[in-house]
Amino acid sequence: MTPEAIFKRLQEKFGEETVFDFHEVSDKNRDAWFQVAPFEIEPVCEYLKTEPDLAFDYLESMTGVDYPDDKKIVVVDHIYSYGHKHRVILKAFLDREDPAMPTLVNVWSTANWHERECFDLLGVLFEGHPDLRRILLPDDWEGHPLRKDYEEKEEYHGIPTQRPNPIELYKIGVPGKDKKAS
Amino acid sequence: MSANLNLMAPPKGLDAKYSDDQGSVITTNVDQVINWLLNWGRSNSVWYLLFGLACCAIELMQTGGPRGDLERFGAAPRPSPRSSDLFIIAGTLTYKMALRVKRLYDQMSEPRFVISMGSCSNCGGLFQYAYSVCKGVDQIIPVDVYVPGCPPRPEALLEGLLKIQEKIKNEKYLQRRYGVVGA
Numbered sequence: 001m002t003p004e005a006i007f008k009r010l011q012e013k014f015g016e017e018t019v020f021d022f023h024e025v026s027d028k029n030r031d032a033w034f035q036v037a038p039f040e041i042e043p044v045c046e047y048l049k050t051e052p053d054l055a056f057d058y059l060e061s062m063t064g065v066d067y068p069d070d071k072k073i074v075v076v077d078h079i080y081s082y083g084h085k086h087r088v089i090l091k092a093f094l095d096r097e098d099p100a101m102p103t104l105v106n107v108w109s110t111a112n113w114h115e116r117e118c119f120d121l122l123g124v125l126f127e128g129h130p131d132l133r134r135i136l137l138p139d140d141w142e143g144h145p146l147r148k149d150y151e152e153k154e155e156y157h158g159i160p161t162q163r164p165n166p167i168e169l170y171k172i173g174v175p176g177k178d179k180k181a182s
Numbered sequence: 183m184s185a186n187l188n189l190m191a192p193p194k195g196l197d198a199k200y201s202d203d204q205g206s207v208i209t210t211n212v213d214q215v216i217n218w219l220l221n222w223g224r225s226n227s228v229w230y231l232l233f234g235l236a237c238c239a240i241e242l243m244q245t246g247g248p249r250g251d252l253e254r255f256g257a258a259p260r261p262s263p264r265s266s267d268l269f270i271i272a273g274t275l276t277y278k279m280a281l282r283v284k285r286l287y288d289q290m291s292e293p294r295f296v297i298s299m300g301s302c303s304n305c306g307g308l309f310q311y312a313y314s315v316c317k318g319v320d321q322i323i324p325v326d327v328y329v330p331g332c333p334p335r336p337e338a339l340l341e342g343l344l345k346i347q348e349k350i351k352n353e354k355y356l357q358r359r360y361g362v363v364g365a
Binding site: 136137138145150152156157159160161162163 | 277278280281305306310313314316317318321322
């Protein structure tokens with residue numbers, strides 16, 4: 001099935017409040033995608049997985065994107081069906097100040113680590129997640145570094161996070177830039 | 183290569199005199215001979231801790247393989263910091279791993295030496311603007327030899343090992359251990 005057909009089908013089932021904003025493949029959108037209301041996403045995904053002629057059995061990737069200008073954090077799900085060989089992309093637009101959405105662990109177990117990564121790097125809270133803690137960064141890390149307004153700390157456990165540029169530190173001439181350089 | 187790399191070089195200050203009737207006489211300082219002997223043994227059995235962090239580890243394996251063959255210099259890979267003399271840090275060091283590196287270094291017994299292999303462990307390299315990458319191993323532990331390259335060729339790492347051997351051969355253990363007279 002094409003993404004548009006899947007979108008139409010979901011809209012019939014769940015209504016225009018829940019599934020909306022379809023984007024066709026274009027130069028700007030390399031893949032077709034549509035929005036799902038964040039707090040309605042679990043029944044939609046359950047339907048996508050269990051319905052025999054949709055049968056999306058594989059959550060390929062789940063990532064987050066930060067849009068500070070729009071004050072949104074977008075969680076993007078790529079899901080794929082091995083049986084029917086079709087793919088669809090769902091996006092959930094969350095409030096940047098309080099990013100939260102229900103977990104998809106009960107639908108696809110793969111979501112467990114993906115959601116932990118999304119929480120680790122962007123601070124999205126997945127409600128109902130069985131084990132929501134950092135997966136890549138150390139447990140005592142402060143902040144979520146993939147947010148655009150993240151600022152690096154001065155040091156981490158006494159390790160400085162900046163290293164002076166040796167060219168500026170020792171006044172080394174740079175060939176091409178500095179005429180004195182040999 | 184300096185003369186120190188010659189395995190059969192006699193210790194400094196050793197002076198041998200031979201006589202048919204009286205037997206042979208060697209005059210030397212005991213500490214210099216003992217230092218030479220210790221250094222000779224240590225420099226030719228530099229066991230290194232296997233610590234590959236990123237793609238430099240592939241070159242480290244090549245160096246240990248049949249073509250580079252680190253073992254012809256007596257350097258054998260060890261799985262434990264407690265039985266190794268040399269710490270080869272090969273690859274990108276993250277802050278999460280930096281704390282472990284510090285602990286491993288503390289577990290090594292002296293005399294211990296550190297080779298920082300590749301641009302990433304020298305200064306952060308390609309990833310130095312990343313939030314999670316430590317800007318150089320020397321921010322956490324002292325480094326003896328820096329091997330530049332991304333990644334360095336096995337020959338470069340061999341050169342690094344030879345530099346470590348050179349350094350070991352110039353050590354004065356007795357003086358360090360028991361102190362210098364009049365100091």
